[in-house]
Structures are given as C-alpha cells and as structure tokens.
Amino acid sequence: MRDVAVIGVGLSEWGELWKRSLREIFVDAASAAIADAGVDRIDSMYVGCMSGGLFVGQEHLASLLSDYLGVASIPACRVESACASGGVAFRQGYIEVASGMNDVVLVGGVEKMTDVGGDGATYALATAADQEYEVYHGVTFPGLYAMMANEHMSRFGTTREQLAHVAVKNHRHGAMNPKAQYPFEVTVEGVLKSVLVADPLRILDCSPITDGAAAAVLCPLDMAKKLSKKPIVRVVGSGHSTDSIALHDREDLTELAATKRAAEKAYKMAEVGPAEISFAEVHDCFTIAEICVIEALGLVERGKGGTAAESGLTALGGRIPVNTSGGLKSKGHPVGCTGIAQIVELTEQLRGESGKRQVKGAKRGLAQNMGGTGGSTTVHILEVE
Amino acid sequence: MFPSRYWREIPQRYRLEAAKCTGCGKVSFPPRSKCPKCGGVEFDEARLPEKGVVKTFTIIRVAPSQFVEQAPYAVGIVELEGGVKITAQIVDCPLEDIKIGQKVRIEFRRLQEDGCSGVICYGYKCVPAL
Amino acid sequence: MAGIVGYGAYVPRHRIKVEEIAKVWGTDAESYKRGLMLKEKSVPAPDQDTITMSVEAARNAVKRAGIDPVLIEAVYVGSESHPYAVKPSGTVVSEAVGTTRNIHCADFEFACKAGSEAMFICIGLVEGGAVRYGLAIGADTSQGAPGDALEYSAAAGAAAFIFGKEDGVARVLHTHTFMTDTPDFWRREYEYYPRHGGRFTGEQAYFRHITTAASQMMEKAKMKPQDFTYAVFHQPNGKFPMKVGEMLGFKREQMEAGWLSPTLGNTYSGSSPMGLTAILDVAKPGEKILMTSFGSGAGSDGFIFEVTKQIDKVRDVAPKTREQLDNKTYIEYGVYAKFRGKIRKAV
Ligand SMILES: [Zn+2]
Numbered sequence: 001m002r003d004v005a006v007i008g009v010g011l012s013e014w015g016e017l018w019k020r021s022l023r024e025i026f027v028d029a030a031s032a033a034i035a036d037a038g039v040d041r042i043d044s045m046y047v048g049c050m051s052g053g054l055f056v057g058q059e060h061l062a063s064l065l066s067d068y069l070g071v072a073s074i075p076a077c078r079v080e081s082a083c084a085s086g087g088v089a090f091r092q093g094y095i096e097v098a099s100g101m102n103d104v105v106l107v108g109g110v111e112k113m114t115d116v117g118g119d120g121a122t123y124a125l126a127t128a129a130d131q132e133y134e135v136y137h138g139v140t141f142p143g144l145y146a147m148m149a150n151e152h153m154s155r156f157g158t159t160r161e162q163l164a165h166v167a168v169k170n171h172r173h174g175a176m177n178p179k180a181q182y183p184f185e186v187t188v189e190g191v192l193k194s195v196l197v198a199d200p201l202r203i204l205d206c207s208p209i210t211d212g213a214a215a216a217v218l219c220p221l222d223m224a225k226k227l228s229k230k231p232i233v234r235v236v237g238s239g240h241s242t243d244s245i246a247l248h249d250r251e252d253l254t255e256l257a258a259t260k261r262a263a264e265k266a267y268k269m270a271e272v273g274p275a276e277i278s279f280a281e282v283h284d285c286f287t288i289a290e291i292c293v294i295e296a297l298g299l300v301e302r303g304k305g306g307t308a309a310e311s312g313l314t315a316l317g318g319r320i321p322v323n324t325s326g327g328l329k330s331k332g333h334p335v336g337c338t339g340i341a342q343i344v345e346l347t348e349q350l351r352g353e354s355g356k357r358q359v360k361g362a363k364r365g366l367a368q369n370m371g372g373t374g375g376s377t378t379v380h381i382l383e384v385e
Numbered sequence: 386m387f388p389s390r391y392w393r394e395i396p397q398r399y400r401l402e403a404a405k406c407t408g409c410g411k412v413s414f415p416p417r418s419k420c421p422k423c424g425g426v427e428f429d430e431a432r433l434p435e436k437g438v439v440k441t442f443t444i445i446r447v448a449p450s451q452f453v454e455q456a457p458y459a460v461g462i463v464e465l466e467g468g469v470k471i472t473a474q475i476v477d478c479p480l481e482d483i484k485i486g487q488k489v490r491i492e493f494r495r496l497q498e499d500g501c502s503g504v505i506c507y508g509y510k511c512v513p514a515l
Numbered sequence: 516m517a518g519i520v521g522y523g524a525y526v527p528r529h530r531i532k533v534e535e536i537a538k539v540w541g542t543d544a545e546s547y548k549r550g551l552m553l554k555e556k557s558v559p560a561p562d563q564d565t566i567t568m569s570v571e572a573a574r575n576a577v578k579r580a581g582i583d584p585v586l587i588e589a590v591y592v593g594s595e596s597h598p599y600a601v602k603p604s605g606t607v608v609s610e611a612v613g614t615t616r617n618i619h620c621a622d623f624e625f626a627c628k629a630g631s632e633a634m635f636i637c638i639g640l641v642e643g644g645a646v647r648y649g650l651a652i653g654a655d656t657s658q659g660a661p662g663d664a665l666e667y668s669a670a671a672g673a674a675a676f677i678f679g680k681e682d683g684v685a686r687v688l689h690t691h692t693f694m695t696d697t698p699d700f701w702r703r704e705y706e707y708y709p710r711h712g713g714r715f716t717g718e719q720a721y722f723r724h725i726t727t728a729a730s731q732m733m734e735k736a737k738m739k740p741q742d743f744t745y746a747v748f749h750q751p752n753g754k755f756p757m758k759v760g761e762m763l764g765f766k767r768e769q770m771e772a773g774w775l776s777p778t779l780g781n782t783y784s785g786s787s788p789m790g791l792t793a794i795l796d797v798a799k800p801g802e803k804i805l806m807t808s809f810g811s812g813a814g815s816d817g818f819i820f821e822v823t824k825q826i827d828k829v830r831d832v833a834p835k836t837r838e839q840l841d842n843k844t845y846i847e848y849g850v851y852a853k854f855r856g857k858i859r860k861a862v
Pocket residue numbers: 406407408409410411420421422423424425
C-alpha cells in the first residue's frame with residue numbers, strides 16, 4: 001500500500017440555498033478542492049450522497065456530477081451509507097490511491113435537503129433506520145437518538161443540562177467558522193427552552209437541515225510532496241465498521257460498537273492511541289451522539305461523556321477539542337456530505353489555516369462519521385508531515 | 386405503502402413470528418436465514434411473548450409524513466420476556482406517565498394507512514400491563 | 516347441540532361523559548342521562564377499529580378455550596363499521612389469531628345484530644359437523660352524527676365466542692329468530708353517519724322484534740322468565756333493555772349482570788354479545804341465560820344457554836369484561852372529535 005495525502009479541500013456555500021441545485025453546489029466544492037490541490041487532472045471520483053432520490057428525485061449521481069464537473073469520461077461512483085456516505089466515499093478514494101489503481105482521486109459529498117418539506121425530510125432521513133421494524137412504528141431519527149439519550153441519562157446519570165452543553169460548545173466553535181450555517185452562540189437556558197422534537201431532545205439538540213457539498217483531492221504522498229506548496233497532510237489511519245441497523249437489535253443501546261471497532265482499526269494503523277490525538281471532528285447529529293461517540297473513541301471513559309463539554313475538556317483550549325468547525329450542530333449537516341466536510345476541517349486545522357478557531361500545535365486530527373444510529377462508521381486519522 | 390411490502394411482513398406484524406436457532410437457541414425477530422450469533426441456518430418457529438418491559442422510549446413530536454396526524458406519540462424499545470427487543474409505540478398511557486422499566490403487553494392496532502383510500506396497515510403496539 | 520368453548524370481550528380504554536357532549540351542543544345533560552339511563556360511553560383510540568378490537572376479543576376467547584387456534588375452521592365478524600367497504604375484516608382477524616387457512620370467513624352486516632348472526636351461523640356449522648370450531652365476533656366503532664341523539668350512546672367494543680361440538684363453558688339449548696322489513700335506522704352507501712326514524716325505532720322496531728323473538732323462543736323451549744338466572748338484550752341505551760326485559764316478565768336482578776350500557780354505551784354489533792360475556796364472567800354452573808339481540812332493519816336473534824362446570828376453570832384466564840370497563844381514561848369532546856375523525860389535522 002502506498003502512503004496517501006490529502007492535497008486539496010473545498011466547501012461549497014452551506015445553508016438553505018434556495019437558488020442553488022445539487023449539481024451546482026457539488027461543482028463549487030469540487031472545483032475549490034481541485035484548485036486548492038493545484039492538480040490538472042482527476043483520475044477517478046467517489047461521491048457520498050445519502051438520498052438524492054428522496055431529496056431531489058435524482059439518482060445516477062456520479063455520472064451527472066462528473067459530467068457537470070467537466071470530467072465525464074472518468075470512472076465515477078456514488079457511495080451511500082446514510083449519514084456516513086461521505087466518510088465511506090473518502091475511504092474508497094483512499095483505498096484506490098493506496099492500492100496504486102489510480103493517482104489523483106476526487107472524493108466528494110453532497111446533499112440538497114431543502115427541496116422537501118419538514119415531514120418529507122424527516123421521512124427521507126428515517127430511511128436510514130430499519131423501514132419494517134423501526135420506521136413502520138413511527139420512529140424518527142431524533143426519536144432513535146432520544147431513546148439513546150434517555151437510556152444514557154437513566155444508566156449513567158447524564159443530565160439534560162450536560163446535553164445542552166454540547167450544543168453550547170459547538171455553537172461557540174461554529175461562531176468562529178465563517179462557513180457555518182448557524183454561526184451564533186446559544187446558551188444552556190436557550191437549549192432547554194427550545195421546542196421539543198423527541199423527548200428529551202429539543203430543536204437545539206439537533207443538527208439542522210442543510211444544503212451543502214464538500215470535496216477533497218487525494219494522491220500518493222510522494223506526488224503530494226512534489227506538487228504541493230502547503231503543509232502535507234497524510235492519511236495515517238482508516239477504520240470502517242458496521243453494526244445492526246436497528247437500534248433495538250443491539251445488546252447495549254448506548255455503546256456505538258461500530259465506532260469503537262472503526263476507531264480501534266484506525267488507531268492501530270496510525271500506531272497511536274486516543275491520548276495522542278490533538279483534536280477531533282465527530283458526528284454530533286444530536287447532542288447525545290457526541291457524548292456516545294467520544295466514549296466509543298476512547299477520548300473519555302464509558303459513561304463519562306456527559307461531563308466533557310461542560311468541563312471544557314472538549315472545547316477549544318481543552319485537552320481534546322471536539323468539533324472545532326462547529327460540528328454538525330452549528331456548521332450544518334448536509335447528510336451525505338458531512339464525512340468529507342470533516343476531512344476539510346481536519347486538513348485546514350493541520351495546515352494551520354483555521355483562523356480564530358485554530359487548534360494550537362494541531363499535529364494529528366481524527367474524523368468520525370456515522371450513518372443511522374451507528375449502523376455504519378468510518379474513523380480517519382490525518383497527520384501533518 | 387404498496388400492499389406487497391405490507392403483506393410480506395404479516396406473520397411478524399400480526400403474530401410476532403420469530404425464528405429460534407436450533408444450534409444456539411438465539412431467537413431472531415424477524416426471522417433470518419442465518420443466525421447472527423452462531424451462523425446456523427436451521428431454525429424452529431417461535432412466537433414472541435406478549436409481555437415485556439420498556440428499556441427506553443421517546444415522545445415523537447415531529448413526525449414523518451405518514452404519522453403527522455398521530456403526533457405526539459410515544460415510541461419505545463421494549464424487551465419482551467426471553468430477551469428479544471422490539472421497537473413499538475406505547476399507547477393507552479398518558480405520555481407523561483411512561484417510564485423506563487414500565488411493564489407493558491402487546492395489543493393489535495392500526496399502525497398507519499395509505500391515505501383514506503389506500504391499504505390500512507395493522508400490527509403490534511404496547512399498552513400498559515394491567 | 517353446540518357449546519361456547521371460549522369467550523372474550525374487548526373494551527377500549529377511553530370514555531366520554533354525557534355531560535361533556537351535552538356541554539358542546541348546549542343540551543341538558545341530566546335529561547339525557549335520565550332519558551337514556553346512560554352516564555358515559557367508550558371511545559376507540561384513532562388506532563382502534565372493528566378489526567383491532569375483534570382480534571383482541573378473539574385472542575381472549577382463544578385463551579379461555581385453551582385450544583390451538585389452528586383448529587378454528589370458521590370466522591365471522593359482524594359489524595356495521597368494517598374498516599373496508601370491500602375487503603374482509605375476517606381475514607385480518609383470522610391471520611392475527613392464527614387459525615387454519617382452510618377456513619370459512621365472512622363479514623356480516625345487519626345493523627346491531629350482525630354479531631349474533633355470526634354466532635347463529637357458527638352454531639349451525641358446528642352442529643351440522645361442517646367445522647370443528649367456529650369463531651363468531653360482534654364488534655363496532657359506531658358513529659353518531661355530531662349533535663344527534665346517537666352521539667351520546669354510539670360506542671365501541673367487541674365480543675368473541677368460539678363454538679364447538681362439546682359443551683364448553685355454556686351449552687346452547689335453543690336458538691330462534693324473528694325478522695321483518697322495518698326501516699327504523701340505516702346508513703346509505705358512501706354516507707359517514709347513519710340516519711334513523713326517531714321514535715319509530717322504538718315500539719315497532721326494537722320492542723316488537725325482541726319481545727316476539729324472545730317469547731316465541733321461550734314458548735318453543737317451554738321455559739318461563741323465572742327459569743333463567745340471567746337475561747341480556749340489545750342495549751342501544753340504558754333504558755330500552757330494562758324496559759323490554761320487564762315487558763317479557765324478567766326482573767331487574769336477572770338483567771343487571773349483562774347490563775353494560777349505562778357505562779359502556781351502545782356497542783352495536785357488540786352490544787348483547789358483550790353483555791353475555793359479562794354474564795359468563797359471573798355465572799355459576801347450571802344457570803341458564805337468555806340472550807336476544809336486535810338489529811335495525813329489523814330483526815332479533817335469540818339464544819338460550821346453560822352454563823357448565825368448565826366456566827370456573829376458564830373465567831380468570833383472560834381479562835373480564837367489567838374489569839376492562841373499569842379501566843378507563845376520560846377524554847374531553849375536543850379529543851373525542853379528533854379520535855373519531857370529526858376534526859382532522861392539516862397535513
Ligand atoms: Zn445460532
């Protein structure tokens with residue numbers, strides 16, 4: 001296997017982009033990544049997208065997008081793994097470059113979510129759960145995470161306020177991110193007074209509905225060293241694991257086993273442990289998710305995730321800053337795009353380009369992206385040379 | 386919902402038909418062709434018991450399209466006697482009275498309907514045990 | 516003759532009081548309560564219908580019968596509120612209960628006596644040897660138009676009986692029926708609420724058919740009202756069944772056990788069958804029961820049962836009818852209107 005570097009990253013505009021279509025925002029992000037990389041060709045492409053079909057009625061995305069990007073002849077493939085689509089697309093691109101099959105691979109993620117109403121979006125997102133044995137009974141994604149929250153609270157004594165602190169921290173980070181969809185700060189009181197979505201989760205515990213695209217260009221490390229004028233960011237660890245799609249089929253409802261396994265593989269490959277990670281971007285689709293994820297990643301002890309945001313441990317300046325971009329919560333969550341957007345944040349932090357939210361001395365970042373209630377997870381570790 | 390998709394799951398929706406692995410005894414609901422525990426491929430028919438305990442739950446206030454009329458409603462993960470867990474609505478109980486650890490039993494209810502002219506979808510829900 | 520080998524009832528949990536309905540329409544609750552001898556009625560939740568209640572009542576009957584449901588070879592669901600206009604309720608009930616697939620199945624409609632029609636036919640099939648066990652169900656989630664007198668009484672509930680060749684918990688001693696064409700109450704195709712002939716539903720419809728069927732049956736059986744421990748009649752309200760019983764020579768004590776309507780309302784096809792389940796919940800071996808249904812249109816089915824020793828073994832195997840009646844949650848008219856589809860959420 002060859003060493004692989006991320007040589008270019010790009011984001012489209014994020015938010016409720018009423019005037020922009022799925023293909024346009026993807027081309028924006030991909031063009032930005034290609035320009036950032038300074039490459040003159042793309043050999044192959046992977047695009048993560050959860051549900052072009054349900055959100056905009058469009059499938060066969062890889063061909064559409066390679067066409068609109070002006071690279072219509074290349075092999076292109078759309079990757080779907082619910083909200084982990086972006087992370088899985090990244091891993092497929094990584095494997096392709098590492099294997100020697102191709103040199104310059106574009107990995108992207110895109111989701112255009114605002115062309116359906118709220119109930120339509122709730123429906124589309126719920127297709128990531130078991131249609132016949134979860135969704136048939138009326139469960140939603142906030143509902144599934146709310147059930148994890150209730151279990152975590154009842155079992156480990158995690159408090160409603162501690163959940164709110166995750167939102168407060170991530171919004172504080174997001175307020176420093178010019179690309180964030182909701183770059184404002186929130187208070188614990190504000191979270192606790194926001195409207196209930198699925199008890200105990202309120203609207204400010206939930207990531208928003210976002211239109212957005214992200215892209216990264218991968219190439220062999222040797223090539224990157226010749227080509228790039230920026231600090232070289234290398235992929236040092238990659239882990240991917242799956243779990244039962246139905247939450248009720250898990251032995252332990254709050255242990256994200258796929259995240260744990262993917263992290264173990266990534267740590268082993270990178271020959272590091274959780275203590276050697278400088279910062280992390282994790283899948284905080286709901287406040288409770290960040291708590292369960294940091295436990296599964298080994299950043300905190302099992303059952304102790306609740307206190308991390310409140311104590312400042314996971315805030316900028318803390319021992320292990322989590323979601324410096326604002327996370328899915330404040331930056332936005334275009335579902336199939338999120339995994340790539342995390343790579344964008346990691347790369348910019350490692351290159352020292354993150355401005356006000358820069359993690360001082362950022363050497364090694366971790367990105368964790370998950371689909372459904374954790375039925376699929378990728379963990380990637382990136383290091384600056 | 387197209388009728389064949391609903392119809393196919395009737396044995397599980399109506400009668401909680403499950404499969405018990407002849408090798409290791411694990412009960413799968415819905416039945417599977419390969420045991421998730423031991424990989425066995427032979428099963429005995431089994432019916433899930435109708436009594437259980439609420440492991441966790443939530444109140445759905447923002448519902449997907451076909452459930453909008455029902456909101457707010459409670460959904461829980463219920464561990465049935467014998468250990469199999471299912472996701473089901475908890476009904477006939479004031480929302481504020483639902484508790485983790487609460488004893489419930491299965492009742493036959495309407496789950497959803499495809500508009501006012503489409504097929505009516507039935508199945509199991511949980512109600513407080515008397 | 517055949518016997519009831521298992522029986523079961525289902526009462527939905529929600530109730531609305533007469534006062535609550537009267538408050539909305541500006542009527543005098545006390546005069547309704549006095550006139551109808553009815554305090555409250557059961558209301559089905561939005562996820563309950565004739566099929567779901569039939570399944571629950573049938574499952575209770577299977578528990579009491581203690582038989583493998585696969586031995587049930589006929590299922591008939593009597594109702595005037597079948598959820599589908601075309602597609603049987605009985606197929607869902609049969610699959611949910613787990614009967615054989617080689618089963619005779621049909622939905623019946625005869626206003627409020629569709630349930631007793633189902634019983635009648637099961638008894639005939641069992642006695643004729645055509646089926647091993649037959650499952651007869653009477654169930655309804657009937658609606659009264661908003662503000663109509665029926666709105667105070669139209670309720671929901673189900674009763675199920677499994678008939679077999681053996682004596683079971685109660686032997687069938689006699690059956691009888693009486694019918695004329697009398698348009699006292701009807702609902703036309705595509706109409707949501709029924710219409711009725713007001714006071715014409717009384718003397719020429721309800722009272723005439725029940726008294727005729729019951730007295731002809733007692734004559735045939737050479738029995739008198741005093742030979743029965745219990746009598747149960749169709750219960751469109753609290754008042755009519757007591758009055759018709761008195762007209763036939765029954766005493767209040769004979770009718771009280773099966774008199775559910777004051778706190779249940781009129782469960783239409785489920786009405787007298789549910790009354791019978793409440794009687795079986797308390798009856799002793801050797802006691803005799805007279806049941807006479809009434810369905811508008813109009814007709815009455817009569818049955819005479821003799822309770823057996825088996826009753827003491829099965830009574831407690833499933834929830835009793837009055838226990839279910841006592842397990843209740845009151846709702847306000849707004850919630851009732853939502854539950855019954857009288858108002859719909861904008862979607
Ligand atoms: Zn096994």
